[in-house]
Amino acid sequence: MNCSQVQEKIWCGDLQPDVDMHLATCAACRDELQRVQEVNLEIEHTAIPLPSRSLLPAQEVIEAAVGQHKRPKHRFPAWLTAGTVAAAILLVITQTGSNKTSDSIPSTGAGITPGIAETAHLKAPASRSQMAVEIDPGGTPMFREETESIRAFLNQQFDPVTLQALTIESYTRDTLQPDTQTGRFSLWVQNQPGQTSIYGKGDRPFRTQHYVELQKVEGLWTVTRLSDIPFDYTLHQETNYRIALPPGWQVSKTATSANLTFRADGQTLGGVIVTPLHPRVSDPFKAVQLPENTTVIQSGLETYRTEDAVKYLLKRTQPTPDSIVTRPEVHTYFLRGNVAYDVWLYSDAARIPSETVLAVTNSFQTTP
Structure with missing residues (x-):
């Protein structure tokens, strides 16, 4: 696999083992991965107020602004969440409407305009402190409730000192009984520079698999056991x-x-x-x-x-x-x-x- 192919996969978020092998020996591709991560972090940490509907820019303006944050002929990586893309779009909205007069829709004083979420089907992106653990948008929708329960459990243990990002990529159910199920989920892990988390070492992103038991508590699936190895091993x-x-x-x-x-x-x-x-x-x-x-x-x-x-x-x-x-x-x-x-x-x-x-x-x- 050459550098062009590896960098294509980096921008698509496809960090498979063959990409990791290449990154271990290629400084240029590691620099490219760092640039992608910096773009993601810059967008995610941009505080953008919600606009009124009168400030929505044309589609071509949105596409041009999003294009500024990616290389030509590349699409956004899978781990660039919907919230971060929304933040980029809202940035354009603010820039294009900075010299316009807003509609006469009252503000709450907290930076959120009433009615905009219901009308435009948008939500303000959550901050890192509110949602440290994320779910890959390409995950398994049929197990969404279970995946959300795992996310809530991991979020309680998220340590920002050692972890930069933690994304649940998939959840697979192995056994199912009326009120109990076991399964496995894969995580995309990014440690803080120079740190070792409970998931592994190193600054390069990596994947790891874990095993979980969930039980119905008051009608909701709740994590009751977590293990690094299958329960029957x-x-x-x-x-x-x-x-x-x-x-x-x-x-x-x-x-x-x-x-x-x-x-x-x-x-x-x-x-x-x-x-x-x-x-x-x-x-x-x-x-x-x-x-x-x-x-x-x-x-x-x-x-x-x-x-x-x-x-x-x-x-x-x-x-x-x-x-x-x-x-x-x-x-x-x-x-x-x-x-x-x-x-x-x-x-x-x-x-x-x-x-x-x-x-x-x-x-x-x-x-x-």
């Missing part, structure tokens, strides 16, 4: 790390090391391998010792919970009596001190769904 605690595995997965451990092997239905699915890092090598990619007979397909830096990691998609070549077998494997190296904890799984959707790969890897955590 089993947590395995080792000397220097822990990891959670799905039901039906067996774990075998060698007596002389902290290595694990995961198996289910008689098949090996993955494991944890503890290996030393190359001494005195600061580059995390060069410090990692890759397995033998493997070829790198993709690589990148990622964040899982509060752990930074180097992630590889590797293709392993294994000769057999009749042929040569190649199998793709996902290796995630959590670097701590002078060792790397290699959490690896076969990249085979038929045996291990992508949600399981994410849940297992995201559950891994080294002990302090």
Whole structure:
């Protein structure tokens, strides 16, 4: 993926893992991401009074003003909320009507004109203090009530010292009973510069998945449990790390090391391998010792919970009596001190769904 493609995705808010991999090695694209974030923050923090209907500008004037805040041939990113776009439009309204006389609609004295919201179907954008946690407009409308409950719960825990933005991108229901349901939701997280939040490290935006239980309280869905791992997973605690595995997965451990092997239905699915890092090598990619007979397909830096990691998609070549077998494997190296904890799984959707790969890897955590 080249810089032009990455910057197109940045302006569209499409920060997928392949974009994160590129950002880890490209300063120019990181600068572009910072410019997009600065535009968003500038618009969001612009205090704009609501106008009277007589001051509405022409459509072409609105489009020209919005165009000043984006690059040509790009659209606004998904995380640029409807409230911020509305703020930009209201800015134009104020500028174009600054020399006009307002209609004789009385003001409340609080900067809001009575009747304008009902007439124009607009609401004044909420401030950051009122709505720290946001919901992606492209989320799941059929679960809107549940998503709003999750937003309210997270908003109580929002820490502006460590967090710059927190957006609920999706909610998926897993189980449903009359008054109880469980599901999972994904978050788009942006930490404050140089800060570590409870969701992860680093200044680059990243995504993380969480699991939630909701119960009906006085007719409304209310969050009762929140977890970083699925509720039916089993947590395995080792000397220097822990990891959670799905039901039906067996774990075998060698007596002389902290290595694990995961198996289910008689098949090996993955494991944890503890290996030393190359001494005195600061580059995390060069410090990692890759397995033998493997070829790198993709690589990148990622964040899982509060752990930074180097992630590889590797293709392993294994000769057999009749042929040569190649199998793709996902290796995630959590670097701590002078060792790397290699959490690896076969990249085979038929045996291990992508949600399981994410849940297992995201559950891994080294002990302090």
